[in-house]
Amino acid sequence: MPFRPRDRDWHPRPLDPQYRTSITRSPSQPLLRIDQTASELTGPVFTASDIGPLDHDLLANHGDGNPIGERIVVHGRVTDEDGRAVPHTLVEIWQANAGGRYRHHIDGYLAPLDPNFGGCGRVLTDAQGHYSFRTVKPGAYPWPNGPNTWRPAHIHFSLFGTAFAQRLVTQMYFEGDPLVPRCPIVSTIPDPRAIDLLIAPLDMDAATPFDHLAYRFDIVLRGRDSTPFENRMEGN
Amino acid sequence: MKETPSQTAGPFLHIGLAPQVAGVEGVRDLGTQIIAPDTPGERIRIDGIIRDGAGDPVKDAMIEVWQADASGSHDPGLWGRISADFATGEWSFETIKPGAGQGAAPHLTLYILARGINIGLHTRLYFADEDNAADPVLARVPEPRRATLIAREKxxxxxxxxxxxxxDETVFFDA
Known part of the structure; x- marks a missing residue:
């Protein structure tokens, strides 16, 4: 069964002059709508053998000690638009350290690298679609877009779902961050209700006393279309 | 429920998607090889570059490849990730020529991520030396733009x- 059409008005505008790099990297022609074929209705399958024992634990998967920063758990559930769990699907994250510095050779921000923080994490969701990472809260950082543009604290997320058509790359923000409404990348999303879906609330129920706070980020992938196409093409 | 909205992968995507390329130890890379030594099929190399609207190479881009096997089946299919060269933007990978399947001409599905791309771009790569005449997706592409989807031996x-x-903008799909 094919997936529902993607609501392109809900997603960020490909071209938003406030986000400078999008000016030359966004297609000028409209996307060409095609019916889904085997290429889009299938996708790579990842298994437990793809995941290292510390891949979920950014507090431990780089260096020999604990990284500096606010210890947090980021967890949530991956479902489709019909609320069905997406089990055993790959979730990848990456982020800056607590000072807002990325472990990447092209990042030259003043804040130092942390020898105990890499910033990469990877898990499979469980049978009910749940995932969980341990990490530190990333710092905000400046970037060359406007004269004084700062990214709010954020964690990048990559999801595969069950088929290429569900592929999603996004960013999670933190409840209460005053930089979120000032961010030109956040603002590429026109609908404030869509932005709200990217803001993870503090989740004290999942915090562990004297250890870590927690934030909850649920993720929704495209759902299957229940109404068959009138003029389906070959390969659907 | 509504789908979670996309955001750009940003310039540091390698940390999460190809940590070894970024220089992050501790987590290994997935998809560095699309094929295994014993994968059946004709070995081919594909190389290229991604250019922006100013003609500049997109050096921070990543391409994900999803394709059928030599028999045209996506079960299990072949998948991999290729990072553009940080200095030149050139990229290159080895795979096998996919088979035709379900009326489709042999093709690769590509997903492009980079800073400035707010939602990943979906395109296809077809082969100039295959019979593409009956492919239903290419048939939807206006004739003058079809060449943007066809790789040529060089x-x-x-x-x-x-x-x-x-x-010469590449055709990108909404599927």
Whole structure:
């Protein structure tokens, strides 16, 4: 069964002059709508053998000690638009350290690298679609877009779902961050209700006393279309 | 429920998607090889570059490849990730020529991520030396733009240049 059409008005505008790099990297022609074929209705399958024992634990998967920063758990559930769990699907994250510095050779921000923080994490969701990472809260950082543009604290997320058509790359923000409404990348999303879906609330129920706070980020992938196409093409 | 909205992968995507390329130890890379030594099929190399609307190479881009096997089946299919060269923007990978399947001409599905791309771009790579006449997706593409989806042999590899914007802009799909 094919997936529902993607609501392109809900997603960020490909071209938003406030986000400078999008000016030359966004297609000028409209996307060409095609019916889904085997290429889009299938996708790579990842298994437990793809995941290292510390891949979920950014507090431990780089260096020999604990990284500096606010210890947090980021967890949530991956479902489709019909609320069905997406089990055993790959979730990848990456982020800056607590000072807002990325472990990447092209990042030259003043804040130092942390020898105990890499910033990469990877898990499979469980049978009910749940995932969980341990990490530190990333710092905000400046970037060359406007004269004084700062990214709010954020964690990048990559999801595969069950088929290429569900592929999603996004960013999670933190409840209460005053930089979120000032961010030109956040603002590429026109609908404030869509932005709200990217803001993870503090989740004290999942915090562990004297250890870590927690934030909850649920993720929704495209759902299957229940109404068959009138003029389906070959390969659907 | 509504789908979670996309955001750009940003310039540091390698940390999460190809940590070894970024220089992050501790987590290994997935998809560095699309094929295994014993994968059946004709070995091919594909190289290219992604250019932006100003003609500049997109050096921070990542391409994900999803394709059928030599018999045309996506069960289990072949998948991999290729990072553009940080200095030149050139990229290159080895795979096998996919088979035709379900009326489709042999093709690769490509997903392009980079800073400035707010929602990943979906395109396809077809081969100039295959019979593409009956492919239903190519048939939807206006004839003058079809060439943007067709890789041509050049110097022992297939060359495929992706243009994000402007004249000769690659066709991107909404599927």
């Amino acid at each position: 110097g022992g590899a297939y060359r495929f240049e992706i243009v994000l914007q402007g004249a």
